[in-house]
Amino acid sequence: MNSRPMSYPDLSTDLGGIKMNNPVAVASGTFGYGREYEDYMDIAVIGAVIVKGTTLEPRVGNPPPRIIETPAGMLNAIGLENPGVDIFLSEHLPYLRDKGVTVIANLAGNSIDDYAAVAAKLEGHAGIAGIELNISCPNVKKGGLQFGTDPVMVKQVVEAVKQETFLPVMPKLSPNVTNIVEIAAAAREGGADALSMINTLMGMAIDIEQRRPVLGNVFGGLSGPAIKPVALRMIYQVHREMDIPILGGGGIMNARDALEFIMAGATAVSVGTGNFVNPRAALDIARGIQGFMQDNGVKQISELVGAAQPR
């Protein structure tokens, strides 16, 4: 470490009201409830821990196989296995709060009422820094079409959740859309404090010996370095058009990747699949960003946000 602490770059950031010590969060569904990774680091040092997606009722998830590796990526079809919001509040949240972890809850549901109900249950519990809305779930009322692909639904679900909570609300946009800017604008109109971008690309794999889809659920979400170029493009497009804090992610493995996202317009970044490859990825990346800032005389991380955008 440097001998002049005064010159330390400042990595702290404000993601639409979510205060983070450093801009590197771990993505929902890839870090459990944090404690799974305690052997490897002090999880309170991580910018933010976005916990596994929570639904109103417990869910058992999809039948296996649930994951399969693909070139520079992986497909998952976990199916939102989780113990439900009550267990989250009684078992996981207190533990994380006591540890001093910056927790972002991740909500999922199949109807607007679902989302609102979970948000209402969270309200008043200390230790939650913000809410991420996973709107890539099928909307049962609209015949399975995903919330995240229809601007009208996106706006409605954000509005409904905002009415139930004082916490910052950050919808997580699906990349499986024609026009990401239109979806982002709808989320913003609904009152989103920040945007999380991007969730997984929908993909599949086929077992040619068995002549059937590999995943129990047929389709799964593609994550990892393979999707990085798509994620960067969408964040760049949205940041170019509007002024809303973005949590950027999709394939981030190292500090260089993270800096690409920040320069595209992300205020903070999330690491998902990268945790499976390096359980300490979030810390290593934060340190790498710090090194880059030192080498390049950047004092505050916000100076780099959107730096690759046209001036």
Add this chain to the structure above:
Amino acid sequence: MNSRPMSYPDLSTDLGGIKMNNPVAVASGTFGYGREYEDYMDIAVIGAVIVKGTTLEPRVGNPPPRIIETPAGMLNAIGLENPGVDIFLSEHLPYLRDKGVTVIANLAGNSIDDYAAVAAKLEGHAGIAGIELNISCPNVKKGGLQFGTDPVMVKQVVEAVKQETFLPVMPKLSPNVTNIVEIAAAAREGGADALSMINTLMGMAIDIEQRRPVLGNVFGGLSGPAIKPVALRMIYQVHREMDIPILGGGGIMNARDALEFIMAGATAVSVGTGNFVNPRAALDIARGIQGFMQDNGVKQISELVGAAQPR
């Protein structure tokens, strides 16, 4: 080779009126006009050579850098550099025809009239087996929105081209859409004889030292193994809903990949980026498919089309 020629599996296929000796084509823009690869094989043996995208007038293309490698993929922003349809007809087509190559022309334009005009110019020239319509170009009349992302435009451009030609017409769908089935249905209503799926995913990369996008054009098309899961998923979705021959591609590198596409519902496949890694990829893949068919007692390749679909 086997000593019982009678048991050779039959690899020939009919892609909506395009007769192919084997189901492996080379993708537009990745194989030039075929002759670039003549040192490496007899290009007449390839299932079909889809030549570089042709426009009405010559185009110089985008400023460099035009390509950049990404994890298990690459981004390109060539910008449709090509000598125009007249040079294609006078210089390239006669050469390919004399060689006995199965040629599929690839058309691009910025307005419906552009597409129709190029199709009209091709009409009556011997040696073209079919037309692929690259509808991922920005539509100048509609402010740059891509043809391929709007079902109404897709239908119109296919109809317009069908009126100018007796050749089989195969629009090439963009994967950058919310609902690929809707686009496919529109193409079919417009009279498409087959569908080509998929074109590149839109992506970008950022140079963190220069703090600017790497590509001269900012955005580029992502191709290669990275996108294979997305391509497979879209083909599976479309084949499940409708009965139209599909030319499937996106990240195909070997025979196992090709068989995944065929089992998802592709009647034939195309190899793009794979040619850069192995210039003989199309032939090696056709041979690998033949081997799989022999090992598994498959007599005609059509028996495998859609084999992974629910029965």
Add this chain to the structure above:
Amino acid sequence: MAALEIGRVLDNRQVARDKYVMDIAAPATARQCQPGQFLHIRITDTYDPLLRRPLSVYDVLFDSGIISLLYRVVGQGTSLLAKAAVDEAVDIMGPLGQGFTLPSENESIILVGGGVGVAPLLYLARLSRVRQCRVRLLLGAAGGAQLGAASRFEKLGVEVKTACLDGSAGYHGVVTDLLEHEDAGDYSRLYTCGPAPMMAVVSSWAQAHGLWGELSLEEHMACGVGACLGCACQLKAFEPGYAKVCTDGPVFNIQAVELSPDQARKEGHNE
């Protein structure tokens, strides 16, 4: 406690046509390993292959801090691993998962291993022998050349019976046939690992005779620590939900697992 450690390859030798044994200097990890646990190994710095690969702890030399792995080359990851040179670094995460329940002093136990499935049984045998247990191993393989592990067990004083599908060594046939000559009453515990169809037979034999038993399962894994929920496996004892092979297992009591013939056939396909 599990940790990350950069180990060093001491040896990486081919022991059969498609099998390798790798010895790794990884003192911190070695000290923590229990029989039946696994290491999660990063094979390459590039992103293809991307995920770590789970491999069982085959043997541990506690004092010298050396861990051995026995692995079969089946795909991209294990092919690359087979190319690792002496002195190369190996990125290890572990030990992970629930290992075998060790027998008490002087018990009599029986191990049944098939193919590379014998891997988790060696260190179990070593620690059981330290506890003065009588240990018998029934070991099955495709051919005699695949039986190299037998001598490592014999050196520990394990009674080894072998079976080969091609008849080139030991009994000619499947390893489960050897159970006919065993009296379940002679043993207090059974441990098994191998192809699912084999484990299904072994497990019903043990259950039929009321013999306590544990087996080790495999499932594709991403995190290895219970965070991703990717390694879900449908097991009787976990219904209506699923077991996580990485943290609930990989070792399960045979009572918890009902290896249906169907599942056995499906999974056997991959072995």
Add this chain to the structure above:
Amino acid sequence: MAALEIGRVLDNRQVARDKYVMDIAAPATARQCQPGQFLHIRITDTYDPLLRRPLSVYDVLFDSGIISLLYRVVGQGTSLLAKAAVDEAVDIMGPLGQGFTLPSENESIILVGGGVGVAPLLYLARLSRVRQCRVRLLLGAAGGAQLGAASRFEKLGVEVKTACLDGSAGYHGVVTDLLEHEDAGDYSRLYTCGPAPMMAVVSSWAQAHGLWGELSLEEHMACGVGACLGCACQLKAFEPGYAKVCTDGPVFNIQAVELSPDQARKEGHNE
């Protein structure tokens, strides 16, 4: 005629901190190579890195069918290449591109190479010496340890002058300073390869003195054969379109190229 060939690594030795020389047995390809052409090399069987890597033909032993490469480790692909062991297979496509125009018998030529840019000049020097040409090489590098190539030229009877940025050997400064001591009138041809800013200076020196010259350019490549149009480069002689570095080059006449100071600065960044 270019072809695909699976060559075999005969040697792969580190010649400076970040530089390697690899000798490959590839008889079919070796026979076809012209100085200034390049090989397009597949580094790994996996898909990361995905694309082939273009590397110039450094030297050719025609009779023994051996091709040498001189390469600098800059990223993932070249790092992996540096790990290739003797006897490993290398997947080669080539030779590709337009090489240098060879001088006639008894000409007097000058070569200017910077860093790893000297690579394409060695085989040119070899064939020029066979043609009884007088050959002078101005060779620049960061430090003396990077000047290993000098002796290979000297063995061919090339007059070598060196310059080092750190003053540890030869002239203390940039290689282009050495041009001040040269009389362009002494030479019939000039050939250069190295960082763009260096080539810009060399090229304007030659043009100022009316000296015929060729230089070799680099651009990211996918196909290497003129099919993908990915390696487009803006060159005076190709306007309003672009040159394809892979098939129109990599060697171009200095007249065709106007290395603007801007472009030079930009491209120099990567060297």
